[in-house]
Amino acid sequence: MTPTEVQARDQRRADATVEERMVLALEDIAHQLALIGASLCSKPDDQREADFAKSEIGAWENEGGELRPDSDPSEGIKRTFTETFTVGPYRYTALADAIAQRRRDVLE
Numbered sequence: 001m002t003p004t005e006v007q008a009r010d011q012r013r014a015d016a017t018v019e020e021r022m023v024l025a026l027e028d029i030a031h032q033l034a035l036i037g038a039s040l041c042s043k044p045d046d047q048r049e050a051d052f053a054k055s056e057i058g059a060w061e062n063e064g065g066e067l068r069p070d071s072d073p074s075e076g077i078k079r080t081f082t083e084t085f086t087v088g089p090y091r092y093t094a095l096a097d098a099i100a101q102r103r104r105d106v107l108e
Helices: 003-015 018-040 045-051 095-107
Strands: 085-087 090-092
Touching (some): 003 018, 085 095, 090 095
Antiparallel strands (some): 085 090
């Protein structure tokens, strides 16, 4: 903003009501966010991809290294889902056990 624009903005704020000042502040915030967004998106796609080049992802933090290039990432990995039932402070993976615990709690 030029000094003249800044002075005009400051004068509008001085003469404005509380609601008008809020609107002016929100407009300033929106303007600043637009400038930030434009600067973040100004890099071409190939430059952004170069920032994440494979050579820079050689070792993972606290993981002890990298995978061998010829290894299958899913080799030796088995995915399972476990259903958990909670009764009071206890957790069960078998519904029958959870029901039995609930019955014991009710009887006590």
